[in-house]
Amino acid sequence: MNARLQRIWxxxxxxxxxxxxxxxxWGWGLLTLGLHAGVLALGFVQLRWVNRPAPGWGQLLRxxxxxxxxxxxxxxxxQPWREWAVADHLPAGAGAGVLLVHGFACNRGRWNGWLKRLRAQGVAVxxxxxxxxxxxxxxxADEIEAGVRRLLAHTGAMPVLCAHSMGGLALRAWWRRHGAGHAAAPRVITLGSPHQGTRMAALxxxxxxxxxxxxxxxxxxxxxxxxxxxxxTPCDQVVNPAETAILPGSRPHRVDAVGHMGLVQSDEAWACLQQALQASGRQTALAGAASSLSTPRRI
Structure with missing residues:
Protein backbone atom coordinates (compact mmCIF):
# COMPACT_ATOMS: atom_id res chain seq x y z
CA MET A 1 0.00 0.00 0.00
CA ASN A 2 2.81 2.44 0.87
CA ALA A 3 4.46 1.88 -2.51
CA ARG A 4 1.19 2.40 -4.38
CA LEU A 5 0.42 5.64 -2.56
CA GLN A 6 3.91 6.95 -3.21
CA ARG A 7 3.72 6.06 -6.92
CA ILE A 8 0.51 8.09 -7.13
CA TRP A 9 2.21 10.99 -5.35
CA TRP A 26 9.54 25.22 -17.97
CA GLY A 27 11.55 27.13 -15.38
CA TRP A 28 8.38 27.49 -13.32
CA GLY A 29 7.65 23.80 -13.87
CA LEU A 30 11.02 22.82 -12.44
CA LEU A 31 10.48 25.19 -9.54
CA THR A 32 7.12 23.52 -8.83
CA LEU A 33 8.78 20.10 -8.86
CA GLY A 34 11.28 21.32 -6.29
CA LEU A 35 8.78 22.82 -3.85
CA HIS A 36 9.40 19.96 -1.44
CA ALA A 37 12.90 21.36 -0.83
CA GLY A 38 11.35 24.62 0.40
CA VAL A 39 8.97 22.75 2.70
CA LEU A 40 11.90 20.78 4.10
CA ALA A 41 13.79 24.00 4.73
CA LEU A 42 11.01 25.23 7.03
CA GLY A 43 11.34 22.03 9.07
CA PHE A 44 15.04 22.69 9.62
CA VAL A 45 14.71 26.40 10.39
CA GLN A 46 12.29 25.73 13.27
CA LEU A 47 14.95 23.60 14.99
CA ARG A 48 16.82 26.80 15.88
CA TRP A 49 14.05 27.48 18.41
CA VAL A 50 12.97 23.93 19.28
CA ASN A 51 16.32 22.34 20.22
CA ARG A 52 18.57 23.48 23.05
CA PRO A 53 21.40 23.98 22.47
CA ALA A 54 20.36 25.06 18.99
CA PRO A 55 22.22 23.58 15.99
CA GLY A 56 24.24 26.10 14.00
CA TRP A 57 23.10 27.43 10.64
CA GLY A 58 25.98 25.64 8.92
CA GLN A 59 24.91 22.28 10.35
CA LEU A 60 21.30 22.90 9.40
CA LEU A 61 22.26 23.84 5.85
CA ARG A 62 24.32 20.68 5.40
CA GLN A 79 10.06 3.11 -2.02
CA PRO A 80 7.51 3.61 -4.81
CA TRP A 81 9.34 1.72 -7.57
CA ARG A 82 12.09 -0.42 -5.96
CA GLU A 83 10.43 -1.89 -2.88
CA TRP A 84 11.40 -5.46 -3.78
CA ALA A 85 14.50 -4.72 -5.87
CA VAL A 86 16.73 -6.28 -3.20
CA ALA A 87 15.34 -9.50 -1.78
CA ASP A 88 15.75 -10.87 1.74
CA HIS A 89 18.93 -12.92 2.04
CA LEU A 90 19.28 -16.22 3.92
CA PRO A 91 22.64 -17.66 2.79
CA ALA A 92 23.81 -21.09 3.86
CA GLY A 93 26.11 -21.03 6.86
CA ALA A 94 25.24 -17.52 8.01
CA GLY A 95 26.07 -17.18 11.70
CA ALA A 96 24.44 -13.80 12.29
CA GLY A 97 21.29 -12.09 11.10
CA VAL A 98 19.78 -8.62 10.86
CA LEU A 99 16.16 -7.52 10.82
CA LEU A 100 15.61 -4.07 9.28
CA VAL A 101 12.45 -2.21 10.27
CA HIS A 102 11.36 0.93 8.40
CA GLY A 103 9.48 3.94 9.70
CA PHE A 104 6.26 5.89 9.18
CA ALA A 105 4.93 6.10 5.59
CA CYS A 106 7.85 4.02 4.30
CA ASN A 107 8.48 0.43 3.19
CA ARG A 108 11.40 -1.99 2.94
CA GLY A 109 12.81 -0.09 -0.05
CA ARG A 110 14.09 2.40 2.54
CA TRP A 111 16.82 -0.14 3.34
CA ASN A 112 17.97 -1.03 -0.19
CA GLY A 113 21.45 0.36 0.42
CA TRP A 114 21.96 -1.61 3.62
CA LEU A 115 20.38 -4.73 2.09
CA LYS A 116 22.96 -4.71 -0.72
CA ARG A 117 25.87 -4.20 1.67
CA LEU A 118 24.72 -6.94 4.06
CA ARG A 119 24.15 -9.37 1.20
CA ALA A 120 27.69 -8.69 -0.01
CA GLN A 121 28.96 -9.57 3.48
CA GLY A 122 27.06 -12.86 3.53
CA VAL A 123 24.87 -11.75 6.44
CA ALA A 124 21.35 -13.13 6.75
CA VAL A 125 18.96 -10.20 6.48
CA ALA A 141 4.25 -6.83 15.97
CA ASP A 142 3.31 -10.12 14.30
CA GLU A 143 5.12 -9.23 11.05
CA ILE A 144 8.25 -8.40 13.03
CA GLU A 145 7.94 -11.65 14.96
CA ALA A 146 7.71 -13.59 11.69
CA GLY A 147 10.94 -11.98 10.50
CA VAL A 148 12.72 -12.68 13.79
CA ARG A 149 11.61 -16.31 13.69
CA ARG A 150 12.88 -16.73 10.11
CA LEU A 151 16.30 -15.46 11.10
CA LEU A 152 16.37 -17.47 14.33
CA ALA A 153 15.59 -20.67 12.44
CA HIS A 154 18.29 -19.93 9.88
CA THR A 155 21.16 -18.74 12.09
CA GLY A 156 20.29 -20.23 15.48
CA ALA A 157 20.69 -16.84 17.18
CA MET A 158 18.60 -13.77 17.92
CA PRO A 159 19.20 -11.29 15.08
CA VAL A 160 20.38 -7.73 15.52
CA LEU A 161 17.32 -5.50 15.15
CA CYS A 162 17.82 -2.17 13.40
CA ALA A 163 14.97 0.32 13.08
CA HIS A 164 14.48 3.76 11.61
CA SER A 165 12.02 6.31 13.01
CA MET A 166 8.65 4.74 13.95
CA GLY A 167 10.27 1.32 13.52
CA GLY A 168 11.92 1.71 16.92
CA LEU A 169 8.49 1.97 18.56
CA ALA A 170 7.29 -1.00 16.50
CA LEU A 171 10.13 -3.05 17.99
CA ARG A 172 9.10 -2.08 21.50
CA ALA A 173 5.47 -3.02 20.69
CA TRP A 174 6.74 -6.35 19.28
CA TRP A 175 8.70 -7.06 22.46
CA ARG A 176 5.64 -6.30 24.60
CA ARG A 177 3.63 -8.90 22.67
CA HIS A 178 6.25 -11.55 21.89
CA GLY A 179 9.16 -10.97 24.26
CA ALA A 180 8.10 -13.71 26.68
CA GLY A 181 8.51 -16.26 23.88
CA HIS A 182 12.24 -15.56 23.44
CA ALA A 183 15.08 -16.83 25.60
CA ALA A 184 17.35 -13.87 24.91
CA ALA A 185 16.74 -10.14 24.60
CA PRO A 186 17.76 -8.60 21.26
CA ARG A 187 20.52 -6.13 20.47
CA VAL A 188 18.67 -3.11 19.06
CA ILE A 189 19.84 -0.10 17.05
CA THR A 190 17.37 2.75 16.53
CA LEU A 191 17.90 5.65 14.15
CA GLY A 192 15.85 8.76 14.89
CA SER A 193 13.07 6.87 16.68
CA PRO A 194 10.57 9.01 18.63
CA HIS A 195 10.97 7.04 21.85
CA GLN A 196 9.53 9.94 23.84
CA GLY A 197 7.18 11.14 21.09
CA THR A 198 7.62 14.01 18.67
CA ARG A 199 5.98 17.38 18.11
CA MET A 200 5.65 16.65 14.39
CA ALA A 201 3.30 13.70 14.96
CA ALA A 202 0.51 16.23 15.44
CA LEU A 203 0.73 16.86 11.67
CA THR A 233 20.67 14.23 15.58
CA PRO A 234 20.05 17.86 16.62
CA CYS A 235 19.11 18.45 12.96
CA ASP A 236 16.17 16.01 12.97
CA GLN A 237 13.26 17.84 11.33
CA VAL A 238 10.84 14.97 12.06
CA VAL A 239 11.67 13.80 15.59
CA ASN A 240 12.04 16.79 17.87
CA PRO A 241 12.91 18.12 20.34
CA ALA A 242 16.09 16.18 19.63
CA GLU A 243 16.27 14.42 23.00
CA THR A 244 12.99 12.59 22.30
CA ALA A 245 14.96 10.15 20.10
CA ILE A 246 16.86 8.87 23.15
CA LEU A 247 15.34 5.90 24.94
CA PRO A 248 15.98 6.16 28.69
CA GLY A 249 18.63 3.62 29.66
CA SER A 250 20.00 3.30 26.11
CA ARG A 251 23.45 4.15 24.75
CA PRO A 252 22.87 7.47 22.93
CA HIS A 253 24.90 8.40 19.83
CA ARG A 254 24.80 11.93 18.47
CA VAL A 255 25.28 12.47 14.73
CA ASP A 256 25.71 16.07 13.58
CA ALA A 257 24.71 17.80 10.33
CA VAL A 258 22.32 15.09 9.10
CA GLY A 259 18.54 15.08 8.95
CA HIS A 260 15.99 12.42 9.80
CA MET A 261 16.30 10.36 6.61
CA GLY A 262 20.05 10.91 6.46
CA LEU A 263 20.62 8.91 9.65
CA VAL A 264 20.23 5.72 7.61
CA GLN A 265 23.18 6.78 5.45
CA SER A 266 25.40 7.73 8.39
CA ASP A 267 28.76 5.98 8.72
CA GLU A 268 28.33 5.95 12.50
CA ALA A 269 25.15 3.86 12.35
CA TRP A 270 26.69 1.40 9.89
CA ALA A 271 29.78 1.01 12.09
CA CYS A 272 27.56 0.30 15.10
CA LEU A 273 25.74 -2.42 13.16
CA GLN A 274 29.07 -4.00 12.18
CA GLN A 275 30.18 -4.02 15.81
CA ALA A 276 26.88 -5.60 16.86
CA LEU A 277 27.24 -8.30 14.19
CA GLN A 278 30.76 -9.12 15.35
CA ALA A 279 29.52 -9.46 18.93
CA SER A 280 26.63 -11.64 17.78
CA GLY A 281 28.99 -13.87 15.80
CA ARG A 282 31.27 -14.32 18.81
CA GLN A 283 28.33 -15.25 21.04
CA THR A 284 27.07 -17.77 18.49
CA ALA A 285 30.54 -19.34 18.20
CA LEU A 286 30.87 -19.59 21.98
CA ALA A 287 27.42 -21.15 22.29
CA GLY A 288 28.31 -23.68 19.60
CA ALA A 289 31.57 -24.56 21.34
CA ALA A 290 29.82 -24.97 24.69
CA SER A 291 27.22 -27.23 23.08
CA SER A 292 29.94 -29.35 21.49
CA LEU A 293 31.82 -29.74 24.78
CA SER A 294 28.66 -30.72 26.65
CA THR A 295 27.76 -33.44 24.11
CA PRO A 296 29.22 -36.82 25.15
CA ARG A 297 31.38 -38.52 22.55
CA ARG A 298 31.00 -42.14 21.58
CA ILE A 299 34.01 -44.34 22.26
Whole structure:
Protein backbone atom coordinates (compact mmCIF):
# COMPACT_ATOMS: atom_id res chain seq x y z
CA MET A 1 0.00 0.00 0.00
CA ASN A 2 2.81 2.44 0.87
CA ALA A 3 4.46 1.88 -2.51
CA ARG A 4 1.19 2.40 -4.38
CA LEU A 5 0.42 5.64 -2.56
CA GLN A 6 3.91 6.95 -3.21
CA ARG A 7 3.72 6.06 -6.92
CA ILE A 8 0.51 8.09 -7.13
CA TRP A 9 2.21 10.99 -5.35
CA UNK A 10 5.19 10.93 -7.73
CA UNK A 11 2.89 10.94 -10.76
CA UNK A 12 0.79 13.78 -9.35
CA UNK A 13 3.93 15.87 -8.73
CA UNK A 14 5.12 15.26 -12.28
CA UNK A 15 1.70 16.06 -13.76
CA UNK A 16 1.45 19.34 -11.84
CA UNK A 17 4.99 20.33 -12.83
CA UNK A 18 4.26 19.57 -16.51
CA UNK A 19 1.03 21.56 -16.37
CA UNK A 20 2.71 24.57 -14.77
CA UNK A 21 5.64 24.32 -17.17
CA UNK A 22 3.45 24.12 -20.26
CA UNK A 23 1.44 27.18 -19.23
CA UNK A 24 3.98 29.45 -17.57
CA UNK A 25 7.37 28.22 -18.77
CA TRP A 26 9.54 25.22 -17.97
CA GLY A 27 11.55 27.13 -15.38
CA TRP A 28 8.38 27.49 -13.32
CA GLY A 29 7.65 23.80 -13.87
CA LEU A 30 11.02 22.82 -12.44
CA LEU A 31 10.48 25.19 -9.54
CA THR A 32 7.12 23.52 -8.83
CA LEU A 33 8.78 20.10 -8.86
CA GLY A 34 11.28 21.32 -6.29
CA LEU A 35 8.78 22.82 -3.85
CA HIS A 36 9.40 19.96 -1.44
CA ALA A 37 12.90 21.36 -0.83
CA GLY A 38 11.35 24.62 0.40
CA VAL A 39 8.97 22.75 2.70
CA LEU A 40 11.90 20.78 4.10
CA ALA A 41 13.79 24.00 4.73
CA LEU A 42 11.01 25.23 7.03
CA GLY A 43 11.34 22.03 9.07
CA PHE A 44 15.04 22.69 9.62
CA VAL A 45 14.71 26.40 10.39
CA GLN A 46 12.29 25.73 13.27
CA LEU A 47 14.95 23.60 14.99
CA ARG A 48 16.82 26.80 15.88
CA TRP A 49 14.05 27.48 18.41
CA VAL A 50 12.97 23.93 19.28
CA ASN A 51 16.32 22.34 20.22
CA ARG A 52 18.57 23.48 23.05
CA PRO A 53 21.40 23.98 22.47
CA ALA A 54 20.36 25.06 18.99
CA PRO A 55 22.22 23.58 15.99
CA GLY A 56 24.24 26.10 14.00
CA TRP A 57 23.10 27.43 10.64
CA GLY A 58 25.98 25.64 8.92
CA GLN A 59 24.91 22.28 10.35
CA LEU A 60 21.30 22.90 9.40
CA LEU A 61 22.26 23.84 5.85
CA ARG A 62 24.32 20.68 5.40
CA UNK A 63 21.55 18.56 6.90
CA UNK A 64 18.92 20.18 4.66
CA UNK A 65 20.98 19.62 1.48
CA UNK A 66 21.54 15.97 2.36
CA UNK A 67 17.90 15.50 3.27
CA UNK A 68 16.67 16.90 -0.06
CA UNK A 69 18.66 14.17 -1.82
CA UNK A 70 17.85 11.40 0.68
CA UNK A 71 14.12 12.10 0.75
CA UNK A 72 13.88 12.37 -3.04
CA UNK A 73 15.68 9.04 -3.46
CA UNK A 74 13.46 7.40 -0.84
CA UNK A 75 10.02 8.75 -1.73
CA UNK A 76 10.38 9.23 -5.49
CA UNK A 77 12.42 6.17 -6.41
CA UNK A 78 13.33 3.44 -3.93
CA GLN A 79 10.06 3.11 -2.02
CA PRO A 80 7.51 3.61 -4.81
CA TRP A 81 9.34 1.72 -7.57
CA ARG A 82 12.09 -0.42 -5.96
CA GLU A 83 10.43 -1.89 -2.88
CA TRP A 84 11.40 -5.46 -3.78
CA ALA A 85 14.50 -4.72 -5.87
CA VAL A 86 16.73 -6.28 -3.20
CA ALA A 87 15.34 -9.50 -1.78
CA ASP A 88 15.75 -10.87 1.74
CA HIS A 89 18.93 -12.92 2.04
CA LEU A 90 19.28 -16.22 3.92
CA PRO A 91 22.64 -17.66 2.79
CA ALA A 92 23.81 -21.09 3.86
CA GLY A 93 26.11 -21.03 6.86
CA ALA A 94 25.24 -17.52 8.01
CA GLY A 95 26.07 -17.18 11.70
CA ALA A 96 24.44 -13.80 12.29
CA GLY A 97 21.29 -12.09 11.10
CA VAL A 98 19.78 -8.62 10.86
CA LEU A 99 16.16 -7.52 10.82
CA LEU A 100 15.61 -4.07 9.28
CA VAL A 101 12.45 -2.21 10.27
CA HIS A 102 11.36 0.93 8.40
CA GLY A 103 9.48 3.94 9.70
CA PHE A 104 6.26 5.89 9.18
CA ALA A 105 4.93 6.10 5.59
CA CYS A 106 7.85 4.02 4.30
CA ASN A 107 8.48 0.43 3.19
CA ARG A 108 11.40 -1.99 2.94
CA GLY A 109 12.81 -0.09 -0.05
CA ARG A 110 14.09 2.40 2.54
CA TRP A 111 16.82 -0.14 3.34
CA ASN A 112 17.97 -1.03 -0.19
CA GLY A 113 21.45 0.36 0.42
CA TRP A 114 21.96 -1.61 3.62
CA LEU A 115 20.38 -4.73 2.09
CA LYS A 116 22.96 -4.71 -0.72
CA ARG A 117 25.87 -4.20 1.67
CA LEU A 118 24.72 -6.94 4.06
CA ARG A 119 24.15 -9.37 1.20
CA ALA A 120 27.69 -8.69 -0.01
CA GLN A 121 28.96 -9.57 3.48
CA GLY A 122 27.06 -12.86 3.53
CA VAL A 123 24.87 -11.75 6.44
CA ALA A 124 21.35 -13.13 6.75
CA VAL A 125 18.96 -10.20 6.48
CA UNK A 126 15.17 -9.77 6.41
CA UNK A 127 13.35 -6.48 5.80
CA UNK A 128 9.54 -6.57 6.08
CA UNK A 129 7.15 -3.92 4.77
CA UNK A 130 4.81 -3.06 7.63
CA UNK A 131 1.11 -2.71 6.87
CA UNK A 132 -1.36 -1.08 7.19
CA UNK A 133 0.41 2.16 6.37
CA UNK A 134 -1.57 4.31 8.81
CA UNK A 135 -2.77 1.67 11.26
CA UNK A 136 -1.82 1.04 14.88
CA UNK A 137 1.84 0.37 15.58
CA UNK A 138 0.70 -2.68 17.57
CA UNK A 139 -0.48 -4.22 14.27
CA UNK A 140 3.16 -4.55 13.11
CA ALA A 141 4.25 -6.83 15.97
CA ASP A 142 3.31 -10.12 14.30
CA GLU A 143 5.12 -9.23 11.05
CA ILE A 144 8.25 -8.40 13.03
CA GLU A 145 7.94 -11.65 14.96
CA ALA A 146 7.71 -13.59 11.69
CA GLY A 147 10.94 -11.98 10.50
CA VAL A 148 12.72 -12.68 13.79
CA ARG A 149 11.61 -16.31 13.69
CA ARG A 150 12.88 -16.73 10.11
CA LEU A 151 16.30 -15.46 11.10
CA LEU A 152 16.37 -17.47 14.33
CA ALA A 153 15.59 -20.67 12.44
CA HIS A 154 18.29 -19.93 9.88
CA THR A 155 21.16 -18.74 12.09
CA GLY A 156 20.29 -20.23 15.48
CA ALA A 157 20.69 -16.84 17.18
CA MET A 158 18.60 -13.77 17.92
CA PRO A 159 19.20 -11.29 15.08
CA VAL A 160 20.38 -7.73 15.52
CA LEU A 161 17.32 -5.50 15.15
CA CYS A 162 17.82 -2.17 13.40
CA ALA A 163 14.97 0.32 13.08
CA HIS A 164 14.48 3.76 11.61
CA SER A 165 12.02 6.31 13.01
CA MET A 166 8.65 4.74 13.95
CA GLY A 167 10.27 1.32 13.52
CA GLY A 168 11.92 1.71 16.92
CA LEU A 169 8.49 1.97 18.56
CA ALA A 170 7.29 -1.00 16.50
CA LEU A 171 10.13 -3.05 17.99
CA ARG A 172 9.10 -2.08 21.50
CA ALA A 173 5.47 -3.02 20.69
CA TRP A 174 6.74 -6.35 19.28
CA TRP A 175 8.70 -7.06 22.46
CA ARG A 176 5.64 -6.30 24.60
CA ARG A 177 3.63 -8.90 22.67
CA HIS A 178 6.25 -11.55 21.89
CA GLY A 179 9.16 -10.97 24.26
CA ALA A 180 8.10 -13.71 26.68
CA GLY A 181 8.51 -16.26 23.88
CA HIS A 182 12.24 -15.56 23.44
CA ALA A 183 15.08 -16.83 25.60
CA ALA A 184 17.35 -13.87 24.91
CA ALA A 185 16.74 -10.14 24.60
CA PRO A 186 17.76 -8.60 21.26
CA ARG A 187 20.52 -6.13 20.47
CA VAL A 188 18.67 -3.11 19.06
CA ILE A 189 19.84 -0.10 17.05
CA THR A 190 17.37 2.75 16.53
CA LEU A 191 17.90 5.65 14.15
CA GLY A 192 15.85 8.76 14.89
CA SER A 193 13.07 6.87 16.68
CA PRO A 194 10.57 9.01 18.63
CA HIS A 195 10.97 7.04 21.85
CA GLN A 196 9.53 9.94 23.84
CA GLY A 197 7.18 11.14 21.09
CA THR A 198 7.62 14.01 18.67
CA ARG A 199 5.98 17.38 18.11
CA MET A 200 5.65 16.65 14.39
CA ALA A 201 3.30 13.70 14.96
CA ALA A 202 0.51 16.23 15.44
CA LEU A 203 0.73 16.86 11.67
CA UNK A 204 0.56 13.15 10.75
CA UNK A 205 -2.38 11.02 9.66
CA UNK A 206 -3.56 7.73 11.11
CA UNK A 207 -3.52 5.82 14.37
CA UNK A 208 0.26 5.41 14.33
CA UNK A 209 0.80 9.17 14.08
CA UNK A 210 -1.49 9.72 17.08
CA UNK A 211 0.45 7.11 19.05
CA UNK A 212 3.70 8.99 18.40
CA UNK A 213 2.45 12.29 19.82
CA UNK A 214 4.22 13.56 22.89
CA UNK A 215 2.38 12.56 26.05
CA UNK A 216 0.19 9.94 24.35
CA UNK A 217 -1.24 7.24 26.64
CA UNK A 218 -0.08 4.54 24.20
CA UNK A 219 3.52 5.74 24.33
CA UNK A 220 3.47 6.02 28.11
CA UNK A 221 2.46 2.35 28.41
CA UNK A 222 5.10 1.10 25.97
CA UNK A 223 7.93 -0.87 27.63
CA UNK A 224 11.58 -0.17 27.02
CA UNK A 225 14.31 -2.50 25.74
CA UNK A 226 17.45 -3.51 27.60
CA UNK A 227 20.21 -3.40 24.98
CA UNK A 228 19.74 -0.36 22.72
CA UNK A 229 21.98 2.00 20.77
CA UNK A 230 19.88 5.09 20.07
CA UNK A 231 21.13 7.38 17.29
CA UNK A 232 19.87 10.95 17.26
CA THR A 233 20.67 14.23 15.58
CA PRO A 234 20.05 17.86 16.62
CA CYS A 235 19.11 18.45 12.96
CA ASP A 236 16.17 16.01 12.97
CA GLN A 237 13.26 17.84 11.33
CA VAL A 238 10.84 14.97 12.06
CA VAL A 239 11.67 13.80 15.59
CA ASN A 240 12.04 16.79 17.87
CA PRO A 241 12.91 18.12 20.34
CA ALA A 242 16.09 16.18 19.63
CA GLU A 243 16.27 14.42 23.00
CA THR A 244 12.99 12.59 22.30
CA ALA A 245 14.96 10.15 20.10
CA ILE A 246 16.86 8.87 23.15
CA LEU A 247 15.34 5.90 24.94
CA PRO A 248 15.98 6.16 28.69
CA GLY A 249 18.63 3.62 29.66
CA SER A 250 20.00 3.30 26.11
CA ARG A 251 23.45 4.15 24.75
CA PRO A 252 22.87 7.47 22.93
CA HIS A 253 24.90 8.40 19.83
CA ARG A 254 24.80 11.93 18.47
CA VAL A 255 25.28 12.47 14.73
CA ASP A 256 25.71 16.07 13.58
CA ALA A 257 24.71 17.80 10.33
CA VAL A 258 22.32 15.09 9.10
CA GLY A 259 18.54 15.08 8.95
CA HIS A 260 15.99 12.42 9.80
CA MET A 261 16.30 10.36 6.61
CA GLY A 262 20.05 10.91 6.46
CA LEU A 263 20.62 8.91 9.65
CA VAL A 264 20.23 5.72 7.61
CA GLN A 265 23.18 6.78 5.45
CA SER A 266 25.40 7.73 8.39
CA ASP A 267 28.76 5.98 8.72
CA GLU A 268 28.33 5.95 12.50
CA ALA A 269 25.15 3.86 12.35
CA TRP A 270 26.69 1.40 9.89
CA ALA A 271 29.78 1.01 12.09
CA CYS A 272 27.56 0.30 15.10
CA LEU A 273 25.74 -2.42 13.16
CA GLN A 274 29.07 -4.00 12.18
CA GLN A 275 30.18 -4.02 15.81
CA ALA A 276 26.88 -5.60 16.86
CA LEU A 277 27.24 -8.30 14.19
CA GLN A 278 30.76 -9.12 15.35
CA ALA A 279 29.52 -9.46 18.93
CA SER A 280 26.63 -11.64 17.78
CA GLY A 281 28.99 -13.87 15.80
CA ARG A 282 31.27 -14.32 18.81
CA GLN A 283 28.33 -15.25 21.04
CA THR A 284 27.07 -17.77 18.49
CA ALA A 285 30.54 -19.34 18.20
CA LEU A 286 30.87 -19.59 21.98
CA ALA A 287 27.42 -21.15 22.29
CA GLY A 288 28.31 -23.68 19.60
CA ALA A 289 31.57 -24.56 21.34
CA ALA A 290 29.82 -24.97 24.69
CA SER A 291 27.22 -27.23 23.08
CA SER A 292 29.94 -29.35 21.49
CA LEU A 293 31.82 -29.74 24.78
CA SER A 294 28.66 -30.72 26.65
CA THR A 295 27.76 -33.44 24.11
CA PRO A 296 29.22 -36.82 25.15
CA ARG A 297 31.38 -38.52 22.55
CA ARG A 298 31.00 -42.14 21.58
CA ILE A 299 34.01 -44.34 22.26
Missing amino acids: VLVRLAVALLVGSRFG AWAGEVVASELAFSWR VAPSLEPAFGSIDAY GLGANARQMRRGSDWLAALPGLDDVDAFW
